[in-house]
Amino acid sequence: MAALFEGYTLCGIGPTRNSSNSGILGIELGRDIDHVLVTDASRSVTVYKVSDQKPTGSWTVKHGQIITCPAVFNTQSQEYVVVTDDRVVRVWKENDVHMEKAFKATVSADVLRVLSAAESEAVVLFCCGAVRFLDSLLTSPQQPIEDVLAKEEIIRWSTVVKAEHQLVVLFSTEQRDHHWLYAQRFNPNTLVKHRIETEPGLSAPISFSATCRGRNLHLLFLYSNGSLYESVLPLRISATGAEGVQALPRSLRLSLPLGEEELISGAAVVLDEAHVAVVGFPHPSAGTCKDYLCIWNTHFQTLQASKEMSGRICSQLWCYSGKLYVPHGKMLSVIPFECQKSSLAATMGKLKQSRSESKSCSLLSSWTAQPYGEITQTPGFKSRMSTRHTSVVKSALTVDQIIEHIKTGAVEDVQAEVGEFIRLTTQTDLQLATGRMALELVSRSQTDANFYPHAVFLQLLETQYLCYSVCPDLLSLAMMKxxxxxxxxxxxIFPDIPEDVTCACLKTILSTPDSEIETVNLDTESVIFMKMLTQTQSGLEEEGGQQNGFCPPAIETDVSDAPSSMLQRDPLSLVMSCPVGLHKGALLNEVLQTAYSNKPLLPHLKDLTVPQVIVFLQYLLFLYLKYSHDAHKQIPALRTPSFSQIIDWICLLLDAHFTILAVAPEAKRLVSDLHKFVRSQVKLYAELGKIEGSLQVLKKSKQSEDFGMYSIEVIELF
Known part of the structure; x- marks a missing residue:
């Protein structure tokens, strides 16, 4: 399982040179995991602090000079290293203002790359294939450099891998449609040449990635036809091993969807032993659009997460410390990601959540995973995934035939054919076909008013292979219907619903009468949660106890003589009913648990009318008061909004409509109650803070004082 989180822009980039180059020569780690070096294709090197999205240093070469390889940070000497004009090696420190005034040395051969690994000496790779340690090279810059490569053999890719306290320099070369991989080891000092196999009609791999796992080096090769191969090399070679050119065995790990166009560029980078990030290849259900960043599971051939990127994506991708660096359009974006341990149950969406884990605020980490086990399925929506044959039986119809039937067939026939196709199709084929079928079903439903296959949509959602990005119009169609x-x-199920769609759904839910929503068949667990939530108060009153520091205030006045407003003015009394129906409350709970970002959501919240805002705020206040009495802990339900989600939505609504709520007469009472409740909470936490301070003082007091056999000590807290 994997997830892509909300990204942010690190910096702008210059004009794109071609489809494989964004104007950035390279991105390397800086002095720690929160700093990176960005070397552009013009004349500058900039250090950025990633968490602040701000540059902390920038150096530029003189006019007429060019930087010919990405700058690196030498962790041993705490210095920056870069090569200009192919042969001039420049070294400078963080506090150096000008690169030109720092140390520089001219070497005797063209340098391809300077490679650096953590806590290791930097290595210089020459265009001729020779390798030198940086310190030894700078000691004698004009030392002779031998030619390792044959004539017309060109290096296409290079990297350095550190494992078991040793470095291995890897670089691939091309010579007249022949492709090789070199592995330079230093302990012992050996250079091994491997032959890279290519498929008929294919050129060299368009992307490489290398990692070390255990005692082996794992290399991934991405070809333009979408084939992702893996080769494994032992970290150490035998002293009696074969000499000369060795074959490089490989195995196919993944076949990416190619789409209709022939691709000549793309990039892939290994995230862990089961996941790989890919750019430059189309999303399985997005047609010919290639502006996507995708994470694939190579063990089970499944798409785990995807993110549409604005602007054209170039064939460059870097990964450091749980963040992906993606140049696209005119910017460089940082996309945090997370990869969980892969298992067949998790990949097929059958991993059930433990009852002992936290059950609120569960963020779906992959649109191919089922986050809540079977509890999200209503009667008539039972899973058939465990009974579906995945390899022995084949569906009688292809996906193209089913799409043709969707265009003209009756709802009942389409439902039967889609259900049979889902039951008999393999996981890989079904994942690619689900989006196509959903798009065609939505398209016909939008043009044919008499066609709306509700049950078929539920069948497709059950596969767990749909997300909003795959079929954007599905939610809009459902709201319209x-x-x-x-x-x-x-x-x-959907982890990628945009904020504007979330607000549109919220507006539809709030504007629909309770009587209409109460007739809808919803998830029974959500409805049961709402029923128990509204019944909790009576149980608390019978117990007469006080929970979480709250207790309904006693009213000695005769209820029959007291005005009705007197019984409801105190917001802490909890003598209040749910302002919406049970089914509407269940739907609002789903909205509260939807992933969002504050800035994109806030403008769309302003589209809500004042009555809708008041009702929603009343419901949020109702939830908050109930949660303050620990009501939610007494209700065993998985899909429940968390305390922080409720508070966040209250703050967002007040920010979006503060001026209107301040002057609207019908909102005066609600705002007053919110004010009183917040004031009481502030007072409560202030008193708790005093108690905490007193307890800390007591904890720090001397424990070794001898008071004799018996003593009485008076401690005044206030």
Whole structure:
């Protein structure tokens, strides 16, 4: 399982030179994991602090000089190293203002790259294939450099891998449609040449990635036809091993969807032993669009996460410390990611959540995973994944035939054919076909008013292979049809719903009468949660206890003589009913648990009308008061909004409509109650802070004082 989180822009980039170069020569780690060096294709090297998205230093060469390889940070000497004009090696420190005034040395051969690994000496790779340690080279810059490569043999890719306290320099070469891989080891000092196999009609691999796992080096080769091969090399070679050119065995790990166009560029980088990030190849269900960053599971051939990038993506991709660096359009974006340990159950969406784990604020980490086990499925929506044959039986119809039937067939026939196809199709084929079928079903439903296959949409959602990016119009169609059951399932499954769509759904839910929503068949667990939430108060009153520091205030006045407003003015009394129906509350809970970012969400919240905002705020206040009395802990439900989600939505609504709420007469009472409740909370936490300070003082007091056999000590807290 894997997830791509909300990204941010690190810096702008210059004009793109070609489809494989964004104007950035390279990105390397700086002095720590929060700093990176960005070398552009013009004349500058800039150090950025990633968390702050700000440059901390920048150096530029003189006009007429060019930087010919990415700058690196030498962790041993704490210095920056770069090569200009192919042969001039420049070394400078963080506090050096000008690169020109720092140390420089001219070597006797063209340098291809300077390679650096953590806590290791930097290595210089020459264009002729020779390798030198940086310190020994700078000691004698004009030392002779031998020619390792044959005539017309050109290096296409290079890297350095550190494992078991030794370095291995890897570089691939090309010579007249023949491709080789060299492995330079230093302990012992050996250079081994391997022959890279290529498929008929294919050129060299368009992307390489190398990692070390255990005692082996794992190399991934990406070809333009979407084939991703892996080769394994032992970290150490035998002293009696074969000499000369050795064959490089490989195995196919993944076949990426190619689309209709022939691709000549792309990039892949290994994230862990089961996941790889890819750019330059189309999303399986996005047609010919290639502006996607995708994470694939190479063990189970499944797409785990995807993110659409604005602007054209170049064939460059870097990965450092749980972050992907992607040049696209005119910017360099940083995309945090997370990869969880891969298992067949998790990949097929069958990994059930443990009851002992936290059950609130569960963020779906992959659109191919089922986050809540079978509890999200309503009657009639039971999973058939465990009974579906995946390799022995083949569906009688192909996906192209089913799409043709969708265009003209009746709803009942389409439902039967899609259900049979899902039951008999392999996981890999089904993942690619689900999006195509959903797009065609939505397209016909939008043009044919008499065609709306509710059950077929539920079948496709059940596969766990749909997300909003695959079929963007599905949620809009469901809202237009007032299909709240489908909307609820989509909210539970889709991790990538845009903020404007979330607000549109929220507006539809709030504007629909409770009487209409109460007739909808929703997830029973959510409805049961709402029922128990509204019934919790009576149980608390019977117990007469006080929970979480709250207790309904006693009212000695005769209830029959007291005005009704008197019983409801105190927001802490909790004598309040749910302002919405049970089913509407269940749907609102799903909205509260949808992933979002504050800045994109805030403008769309302003589209809500004042009555809708007031009702929603009343419901959020109702939830907050119930949660303050630990009501949510007494209700065993998986899909429940968290405390922080409720507070965040209250703050967002107040920020979006503060001026209107301040002057609207119908909002005066609600805002007053919110003010009183917040004031009481501030007072409570202030008193708790005093107690905490007193307890800390007591904890730090001397424990070794001898008070004799018996003593009485008075401690005044206030």
């Amino acid at each position: 007032k299909d709240f059951h489908l909307c609820q399932i989509a909210f539970q």
